[in-house]
Amino acid sequence: MEDSNYKKLVDMITETIYKEIKPGEEASKLFSIPVEVSNHHVHLTRDSLDILYGKGYELTKLRDLSQPGEFASNERVVLVSPKMKVIEKVRIVGPLRKYTQAELSITDGIFLGLDLPTRISGNIEGSQPIIIIGPKGVLNLTEGALRAARHIHMTPENAESYQVKNNDRVNVEISGVHGVIYKDVVIRVSPNSKLAFHLDTDEANAGNVKETTLARIL
Amino acid sequence: MEDSNYKKLVDMITETIYKEIKPGEEASKLFSIPVEVSNHHVHLTRDSLDILYGKGYELTKLRDLSQPGEFASNERVVLVSPKMKVIEKVRIVGPLRKYTQAELSITDGIFLGLDLPTRISGNIEGSQPIIIIGPKGVLNLTEGALRAARHIHMTPENAESYQVKNNDRVNVEISGVHGVIYKDVVIRVSPNSKLAFHLDTDEANAGNVKETTLARIL
Numbered sequence: 001m002e003d004s005n006y007k008k009l010v011d012m013i014t015e016t017i018y019k020e021i022k023p024g025e026e027a028s029k030l031f032s033i034p035v036e037v038s039n040h041h042v043h044l045t046r047d048s049l050d051i052l053y054g055k056g057y058e059l060t061k062l063r064d065l066s067q068p069g070e071f072a073s074n075e076r077v078v079l080v081s082p083k084m085k086v087i088e089k090v091r092i093v094g095p096l097r098k099y100t101q102a103e104l105s106i107t108d109g110i111f112l113g114l115d116l117p118t119r120i121s122g123n124i125e126g127s128q129p130i131i132i133i134g135p136k137g138v139l140n141l142t143e144g145a146l147r148a149a150r151h152i153h154m155t156p157e158n159a160e161s162y163q164v165k166n167n168d169r170v171n172v173e174i175s176g177v178h179g180v181i182y183k184d185v186v187i188r189v190s191p192n193s194k195l196a197f198h199l200d201t202d203e204a205n206a207g208n209v210k211e212t213t214l215a216r217i218l
Numbered sequence: 219m220e221d222s223n224y225k226k227l228v229d230m231i232t233e234t235i236y237k238e239i240k241p242g243e244e245a246s247k248l249f250s251i252p253v254e255v256s257n258h259h260v261h262l263t264r265d266s267l268d269i270l271y272g273k274g275y276e277l278t279k280l281r282d283l284s285q286p287g288e289f290a291s292n293e294r295v296v297l298v299s300p301k302m303k304v305i306e307k308v309r310i311v312g313p314l315r316k317y318t319q320a321e322l323s324i325t326d327g328i329f330l331g332l333d334l335p336t337r338i339s340g341n342i343e344g345s346q347p348i349i350i351i352g353p354k355g356v357l358n359l360t361e362g363a364l365r366a367a368r369h370i371h372m373t374p375e376n377a378e379s380y381q382v383k384n385n386d387r388v389n390v391e392i393s394g395v396h397g398v399i400y401k402d403v404v405i406r407v408s409p410n411s412k413l414a415f416h417l418d419t420d421e422a423n424a425g426n427v428k429e430t431t432l433a434r435i436l
């Protein structure tokens with residue numbers, strides 16, 4: 001089956017399960033949350049994109065991501081650590097943001113020689129230094145490299161169903177064999193979002209996550 | 219603190235906690251099991267080493283591993299997948315065994331284009347193909363690449379303390395922040411072993427495992 005068909009199937013299953021869930025009900029404990037894997041990527045400010053890709057440059061869309069308005073861009077950068085280790089072809093995730101940040105896995109961090117803190121996106125103060133290189137320029141940042149805290153995006157309606165609230169930290173189990181229960185998963189509630197559990201590549205691979213994996217809050 | 223000092227400290231803590239544990243006691247639920255991370259590596263038969271390093275070649279020891287008699291050797295190999303993706307500098311773990319096997323992480327598997335099954339060491343039937351290259355020759359294997367099932371090595375005495383038996387599958391929690399509870403952890407009991415919870419790099423990084431991380435059976 002093609003990836004996109006898998007995706008549709010998961011969406012269908014999720015929707016079917018989700019429709020049945022009434023707030024606080026036992027059904028809210030079913031595996032009903034789609035799991036999505038984020039490869040390492042960067043977010044950029046307008047100023048950063050100006051430096052890396054040229055003044056006024058506009059990102060072009062490769063594909064939409066699950067969260068409304070977010071997209072993987074065709075544009076990529078090179079990351080270099082102060083230890084002169086290099087990761088090439090790191091995608092820029094659009095749209096532009098109020099901060100510039102490189103979201104990396106701990107495996108990436110070990111490779112780069114960086115002791116990455118685990119942070120909610122945007123909370124870059126005191127995170128690790130990183131050099132970002134684009135076709136038109138270089139950013140030599142004293143902070144901005146971090147590991148994103150695993151999190152579940154959901155709407156206020158979802159939050160009511162699952163009986164959680166914004167910034168709660170919960171344990172989350174995934175379906176399938178050789179699975180994992182993730183502790184300290186941050187709940188992120190926003191009207192403009194779509195239900196999804198976001199993991200980095202280490203976390204997904206540790207739990208044997210497949211296209212059809214679903215999650216539940218314990 | 220140097221790595222070896224960390225290691226001594228963990229050993230000391232573990233021993234102190236462990237001494238206090240009586241079979242089945244509440245103390246057996248404390249974080250008391252050292253966590254060790256296995257990087258990708260290969261095990262070889264006598265025949266395989268003959269082909270890769272020359273007839274009668276003997277592995278030389280880089281350092282002892284925690285399990286009695288096991289060691290990381292100075293000798294390394296190159297792994298190539300049928301999709302022609304390459305991982306260099308993969309260490310041979312000695313002594314020689316009755317099977318030839320490449321233990322890889324799922325991250326490695328994705329990079330190589332291999333759908334790795336999760337297996338107890340030695341159970342290679344139907345696992346993924348891999349080409350192993352040494353300075354004197356090449357092995358083109360139809361099976362042997364797998365992801366090792368996470369497991370806890372322990373003595374029969376440890377097993378009594380923790381009230382588990384060989385081949386049990388248990389849930390294991392680790393200490394520290396941003397942790398993980400690993401499901402399906404295999405208990406491996408043998409008189410000639412040392413208490414240790416073995417994870418691959420994906421699993422360790424997903425759980426933010428540090429030198430001082432300890433585990434407990436739930």
